[in-house]
Amino acid sequence: MSTPAFDPRSLRALVFDVFGTVVDWRSSIIREGQLLSAAKGLQVDWPAFADAWRAGYVPAMDRTRGAGQAWIDIDTLHRQILETLLPRFGLQSLDEAERAALNRVWHRLMPWPDAVGGLNRLKSRFTIASLSNGNVGLLVAMAKNAGLPWDCVLSGELVQRYKPDPAVYLLPARLFGCAPDQLLMVAAHVDDLRGAQASGLRTAYVHRPLEFGPDAPPRPARPEGFDLVATDFLDLAQQLGA
């Protein structure tokens, strides 16, 4: 790694990306979709549907960033994207209640198999908080549903910005009254970690090779330039002595 070694004892808190890092959004959406197919007798390509829904996310956030644009929460953005997908995937017959319920699948995403056990180990030694573009209500509902033991739910919503806006990365240092380099950002996404680094946070990359499915192009297992690289949260806990 090219950045200097650091002492985990200097850390005041660990902050986590959530979608893809803690929870497996793709498998969760596919499974809920398959349940919907079974209940309604619908034929849908759910893997393609999941990928299309997620693909709409970054462009939707980007539309809220421009000067004079009001911040809009992820629940609303997910619903806007969903409305464009329904006709493409043969789901026009869903009524309002069914659409609202499907949109809330993002509140019910399932953790990666190591995530809850790893978070509980990390929590025994460190303060652990989400630092997600998901809105607070979504993150709290997800945590209750999946057993994510956050000490604190932090979201870009609290500063009305989306990562990689520095205001999001600087929020936990302000709230926890510490220096940015006393925080460790944990994420499965190089861009997110680069944003955290630019605001002075320490960084841990966690490899999630299945985030975009088993047939997606391989992503790096050990990218350069981060303080830690871990195979999963249990490995991260081990490396941090938790």
Added chain:
Amino acid sequence: MSTPAFDPRSLRALVFDVFGTVVDWRSSIIREGQLLSAAKGLQVDWPAFADAWRAGYVPAMDRTRGAGQAWIDIDTLHRQILETLLPRFGLQSLDEAERAALNRVWHRLMPWPDAVGGLNRLKSRFTIASLSNGNVGLLVAMAKNAGLPWDCVLSGELVQRYKPDPAVYLLPARLFGCAPDQLLMVAAHVDDLRGAQASGLRTAYVHRPLEFGPDAPPRPARPEGFDLVATDFLDLAQQLGA
């Protein structure tokens, strides 16, 4: 009760005052003070010290409310008050590290005997969040130390205001995407609950007769005008079917 009955099933979340409602600040400060006396050989009237520290809190917050005043967090206000108390209570000899450690007693306040058990029961049925004038870092440290199982740590710090400013009471409705009357404010203080009512929240009064010590003037056990009145958090859980 003069307000209309409500159905607990309509509630989206319970939000809690913390100092005095969840934790027993007075006994906690006295006990930590007595430990400090034992360690340092100091003679201090710790009950009077605890009462004086707490008595400085409302005036300190009020000084931050005026036009053109910057918001200041409770850790800083507690330290400012502490500095005025040290000479009055014969504690001038404490050095900087000892003063900082004493100020953090507010991060280590102990829950009332029913609080953790009651919160765990309530959490099994409802989303539970703090809604405190304590800053986020203080509330997170307290929760880890005392085992308070918050689903979400909410603080006036997130809107840079102190209760009874309506911006604080309206924060959870905004974050959880619900109407104010889908939230239940739980507090041992009539003024706090009146503030919550003025913003449209449902209210539960919890009687904490010992908050200001066994010799303080009695406070009402069953004040009028709130949706629920409970003897403690276990009674509240019982009344809410949790």
